[in-house]
Amino acid sequence: MQTIEQQNQFSEILEELGNTLDITETQYKAVVKSYEAVGAWLSKEDSLLVPYEPEILPQGSFLLGTMVKPIHDKDDLDIDLVCQLKGKNPYWTQKVLKAKVGDQLKSNDTYKNMLKEEGRRCWTLVYADSANYHLDVLPSIVDSGYRMILEKAFSATELNDIDKLAIRITDNQERNYATEMNHLEWLKSNPFGYAKWFENKTNISSERKFSLNESIKPVPTYSKEKLPLQRVVQILKRHRDIMFNGMENKPISIIITTLAAQAYNKETNIVEALVNIVRDMTYYILDFNPHTRESIKWIANPINPEENFADKWIGNPIMQENFYKWINQLNLDVQNFIGKRGVHLIQESLEKPFGKDIVTKAFSNYGEKQLRLRETGGQFMASGTGIIGTEGTVIKNHHFYGKEDQ
Numbered sequence: 259m260q261t262i263e264q265q266n267q268f269s270e271i272l273e274e275l276g277n278t279l280d281i282t283e284t285q286y287k288a289v290v291k292s293y294e295a296v297g298a299w300l301s302k303e304d305s306l307l308v309p310y311e312p313e314i315l316p317q318g319s320f321l322l323g324t325m326v327k328p329i330h331d332k333d334d335l336d337i338d339l340v341c342q343l344k345g346k347n348p349y350w351t352q353k354v355l356k357a358k359v360g361d362q363l364k365s366n367d368t369y370k371n372m373l374k375e376e377g378r379r380c381w382t383l384v385y386a387d388s389a390n391y392h393l394d395v396l397p398s399i400v401d402s403g404y405r406m407i408l409e410k411a412f413s414a415t416e417l418n419d420i421d422k423l424a425i426r427i428t429d430n431q432e433r434n435y436a437t438e439m440n441h442l443e444w445l446k447s448n449p450f451g452y453a454k455w456f457e458n459k460t461n462i463s464s465e466r467k468f469s470l471n472e473s474i475k476p477v478p479t480y481s482k483e484k485l486p487l488q489r490v491v492q493i494l495k496r497h498r499d500i501m502f503n504g505m506e507n508k509p510i511s512i513i514i515t516t517l518a519a520q521a522y523n524k525e526t527n528i529v530e531a532l533v534n535i536v537r538d539m540t541y542y543i544l545d546f547n548p549h550t551r552e553s554i555k556w557i558a559n560p561i562n563p564e565e566n567f568a569d570k571w572i573g574n575p576i577m578q579e580n581f582y583k584w585i586n587q588l589n590l591d592v593q594n595f596i597g598k599r600g601v602h603l604i605q606e607s608l609e610k611p612f613g614k615d616i617v618t619k620a621f622s623n624y625g626e627k628q629l630r631l632r633e634t635g636g637q638f639m640a641s642g643t644g645i646i647g648t649e650g651t652v653i654k655n656h657h658f659y660g661k662e663d664q
Contacts, residue, residue, distance in 0.1 A: 268529035268596060271604060271624055275612065276489040276528075278620040279326040279496055281335060283480040285391070289320070289337055290478060292385065293393055299369065300341065305362050310343035312359075313405070314395070317449035319511060321473050322456055323484060324491040329499050329613060334384070335391035340449060342400050342425065352428040352444055353436045356381075359397040379429050398425040399441040411454055412470045420561050423451040450474075451561045459519040460487045462526055486531040487522045491515050493532060493612075497588055500613050507574065509581045513557055513567050517542050520560070529596065536592050540585060543568070587611075601625075 281289075297314035300307050318338035319325040328335065346355055360381050364370045374382040380394040407422050426444040429435065434443060453470055460468045468485050472478050484492075494514050502508035521538035525531035544556040549564065554572060559565035571578040588611075595607035601621070608617045 264599075265527050265529050268604070269527050270627075271601075271608075271620070272493060272528045272532065273489060274624045274627070275496075275608070275617065275620040276484060276492050277482070278616050278623065279492050280482065280484075281325055281327060283482075285335065286480045288389060289335070289391055289393075292383075292389075292391075293337070293339055296339075296363070296369070296383065296393065296395065297341075299366050300359065300362050306358055307343060307362055310345055313342045315340050315342065315450075315474055316478075317396070317453070319495075319515075321449070321453050321470065322491075322515065323468065323481070323488045324495065324511075324515060326492050326495050326499070327616075328390075329503060332387070332390065337391055337393050338396070338449075339393055340396050340398055340425065342398050342404065344400055344402055344404065346399055346441060349439055351436055351439055352432065352434070353430070355399070356397050356428040356430070359395070363395075376430075378431055379427060396427055398427045398447070399444070400425050408450060408474060409471075411450070412457075412474060417454060417458055420448070420451040420454065423454065424448040425450075446562075448561055452559070455560050456515065456519055459522055460485050462486070462524050486525055486528045487519060489528050490522070490532050490535055491518050494518060494535075494588070496613070496616070497591065497611050498584055500611060501584055501587060502580065507577045507580050509577075509584050510567075513581070516557060516560060516567060533592060533596065536585075536588055 293314045293316070297312060299305075300312040300314070302308070305312075315321075316338070317340050320337050325335070341359060343355070350358070356376075360373070360376065363373060363381060363383070369383060372383045372385065374384055374392075377394070380396045382392055382394050384392045404425075407419075411418065411420070411423055424446050425448070426441045427447045429445045432445055438444060450470075453473075457468055457470050462485060466485060468488065472481070491514065495511060498509050498514065517539040518535050520542040521535040522531060523534060525534060542557070544558070546553050547556055547566070548558070554566075555568045555578060557567040559567055568578070571581075591607075591611040595604060595611075598604045598607045601624075605617060605621045
């Protein structure tokens, strides 16, 4: 069992690992600038969409604060966005609405050249290699007053009327894609309701809170501060990415995020949260459909219990197999590195599961912080353990010529 000092040291190291996995403020601002420009083009004066007040908002990991850099610097960041329209022409089907959004994007020569082939639900804009990101724009319909409902929900502390945050989306695999004009019969999604649920799971105290209010403002600001659950999700996703480097059928992020949030017990220490989450994640996977009692794996959407996030496992069993392979390896790797003593051995144990380059950078940053603490008299050694931290006997700073600071 780890001492408090050891847990604190591991948490500082994992915090630095998470910092290193974060996208930079420069990348964040570039993404925001890009999606604002897309929103401005969709709502320009001569656009057919103008009467419906198009608005672009982030969803997914960019909204939740759990995005991680790709393994390879040349790989794209995948940014998920929602294009919200307040109502529509009563005769527009999903197919027509999606085409209208696509046509408006194509009317801009720059965006026309950036558009990939039409996706199942989204239009994807691929930015230049130097930008290293692409935007997945999901056309959707909301009712009037939605913005007010959204802001009220995101400023509240509790989950109230979560279903009011649902949106109606286009999906070209739905049977009514080309025929149904009543948007209330379209596929329902609730990315902002899920985000509010995750916010509630993430928060640990009134002093340290994660709020989505900033994320839905016209120009959201960048924040480096993350809470333990956000850091753990980043660490889990990085482990997944390294283990399945470029492979298909890897565990999907929504499953990882949901199970981690359900297993999180408001731990304030990152390493304690990580150990407990990894141990308990599978407890939230049912072996049956709770509505029909059918024998299948079931991971419920927490804001829509009728939706099974593991539904693709049924037709593609390799996805289920890969998930359990990953969780087993994750358990082994976590137990391995928390059993190490000494910064050098801890670093070595993290390099394979999380990537040598990113771990080296994280430990370099960690070392620099410890040096600054030592220089300012803020570094201590715990009695009996030799663990360096913020409590114990002060470690005096040494100059290169060997004299102690007085």
